[in-house]
Amino acid sequence: MVRQSAAPVGVQTSIGDLGTPLTGVSFVVVDLETTGTSASKSQITEIGAVRVREGRVVDEFTTLVNPGVLIPAAITLLTGITQSMVATAPPITEALPGLLAFLAAEPDTVLVAHNAPFDTGFLKAACEREGAEWPDYPVVDTLRLARAVLVRPEVRNHRLGTLAAFFGTPTAPNHRALDDARATADVLNGLLARLAPMGVTSLEELRAVSKPPTRAQRAKRHLAEDLPERPGVYVFTDAQGQSLYVGKSNNLRRRVATYFTAAESRRRIREMAGLVAGVTPIVCTTDLEASVRELRIIAERKPPFNRRSRHPERAAWVKLTTDAYPRLSVVRVIKDDGAPYLGPYNSPRAAEEAKEALLHAFPLRQCTHTFSPGKPVPPCVLAQLGRCGAPCDGTESLTDYTGHADAARAAMTGDPAVVVDALTGRIREFAAELRYEEAAALRDRLTAFLRGARRAQRLTAIAAVPHLVASRPGATGWETVVVRHGRLAASAVLEPGTEPAAFLSSLTATAERVPAGFGPVPNATAGETELxxxxLVSPGTRLVEIDGEWTCPLRSAEAHTEMTHWAHGRASAQ
Incomplete structure (x- = not known):
């Protein structure tokens, strides 16, 4: 008979804190195999995920991943994953969306992993590199849970293999992602069975086992009591009324309450709990309105405990200047000068990569000299290397140089095929010569360019529409929004029994007046317009009325998505 551990368990004491029942949780157990231990330097080679509900496996996801680099011999010896096995596997740019879709397939997803910081660290790094948003799911770490529940001498250590043998899991971990995920799922079920007699029946109580709420968190639980159970934005404030943190939720009261239980394990947010003096709720009619308001408030107030979206003004753009001899420049500010832009990018480094992709395809000058046909200047070393036609000293005529600039503008605003062809051709050559690192560098430049071109083209298209009304079915009626020049101007729900024509007339009449402006984001942040x-393009959305046209180029950057996937594969190790 297995001896029950006497380890202390952080059980909640209030009905209001019981939170999400474990029977309603969709646990997704994830395991990764990688080329090393550093999330910033190493790459993923295999992903395995298992969905568990009420102790039963209901779905699985697995894929090898082409890491784009050579797999160290020691890793191959440990995992059995060889270079030939990943040669035809999808790169992370294709594998990651599949995993994110698997995670999002059911509501109430909770991420589970053994030594979770390792796996989540790699996945967050992959999302950052690929420009995807990491879904901030609650995380349960079976390693930390086991350390709290199983004490020596019950187990000699808390490694996955040891725990699998202790619980007698059907699948033994073997350093392959799916088998390790299956074993971790069985270990999780074993740990839950040990905790059930102790009264742990909710997700919040489960997470409290290894990390109970702080005294400051427990002392502030009352702040959630009077909040409405409706969708909206919440603003935590200090004693002086200054904003500390801003978030959004479909249920304000329930979400705010979790900040004062063990469900909230982020160190900086736990520190914030000691400073919170009040919570201001802002009720919204739709989830889109709540998302937009959250972004606007964060950008305006820059609350210190928010990490994302505080400084949209710091976004970087790649600009083709409008002087006689245009050049590419990374800028922070969009001007009303008719110049084309790529972006926005979260960092100047990403913008520089996109700029390099364009320079690979077009021999544009990189100097900052001011010159004219009548006032030439000596050419720089790039001209001597053949990477610039030297318009500075008159070697290349203004007409010829203007042709290069016009072609670059067309690639930025319309069909980027010239850039795609130039870089994929070179990637193919590097891959054939086994120069994988150089091929990967070009791949990253191409990806950055297409990502920025796609964003700018989508933003520019919707920013040109002066008035648009769209609607889609929601939980209580038809969610209806008014969008003007890319900015959310109004939002409401058409409830059953309401006369549609009168509703629409009132909504559009009271919507915010938005001027035309200039550039891809004339009246809103890129984040708001992308929301x-x-x-607008989600399933079930219907266009009610529109002034003007909402179009994107037929051969746009988005149309070349498959080409980037191909480039990733060619750049990877064979």
Whole structure:
């Protein structure tokens, strides 16, 4: 008979804190195999995931991943994953969306991993590199849980293999992602069975086992009591009324309450609990309105405990200047000068990569000299290397140089095929010569360029529309929004029994007046406009009325997505 551990368990004491029942949780157990231990330097080679509900496996996801680099011999010896096995596997740019879709397939997803910081660290790094948003799911770490529940001498250590043998799991871990995920799922079930007699029946209580709430968190639980159970934005404030943190939720009261239980394990947020003096709720009619308001408030107030979206003004753009001899420049500010832009990018480094992709395809000058046909200047070393036609000293005529600039503008605003062909051709050559690192560098430049071109083209298209009304079915009626020049101007729900024509007339009449402006984001941040775009193109959305045209180039950057996937594969090790 297995001896029950006497380890202390952080059980909640209030009905209001019981939170999410474990029977309603969709646990997704994830395991990764990688080329090393550093999330910033190493790459993923295999992903395995198992979905568990009420102790039963209901779905699985697995894929090898082409890491784009050579797999160290020691890793091959440990995992059995060889270079030939990953040669035809999808790169992370293709594998990652599949995993994210698997995670999002059911509501109430909770991420589980053994030594979770390792796996989540790699996945967050992959999302950052690929420009994807990491879904901030609650995380349960079976390693930390086991350390709290199983004490020596019950187990000699808390490694996955030891725990699998202790619980007698059907699948033994073997350093392959799916088998290790299956074993971790069985270990999780074993740990839950040990905790059930102790009264641990909710997700919050489960997470409290290894990390109970702080005294400051427990002392502030009352702040959630009077909040409405409706969608909206919440603003934590200090004693002086200054904003500390801003978030959004479909249920304000329930979400805010979790900040004062063990469900909230982020160190900086736990520190914030000691400073919170009040919570201001802002009720919203739709989830889109709540998302937009959250971004606007964060950008305006820059609360210190928010990490994302605080400084949209710091976004980087790649600009083709409008002087006689245009050049590419990374800028922070969009001007009303008719110049084309790529972006926005979260960092100047990403913008520089996109700029390098364009320079690989077009021999544009990189100097900052001011010159004219009548006032030439000596050419720089790039001209001597053949990477510039030297318009500075008159070697290349203004007409010829203008042709290069016009072609670059067309690639930025329309069909980027010239850039794609130039870089994929070179990637193919590097791959054939086994120069994988150089091929990967070009791949990253091409990806950065297409990502920025796609964003700018989508933003520019919707920013040109002066008025648009769209609607889609929601939980209580038809969610309806008014969008003007890319900005959310109004949002409401058409409830059953309401006369549609009167509702629409009132909504459009009271919507915010938005001027035309200039550039891809004339009246909103890129984040807001992209939220609006994602909502507009989601399944079930219907266009009610529109002034003007909402179009994107037929051969746009988005149309070349498959080409980037191919480039990733060619750049990877064979």
């Amino acid at each position: 609006v775009l994602d909502w």
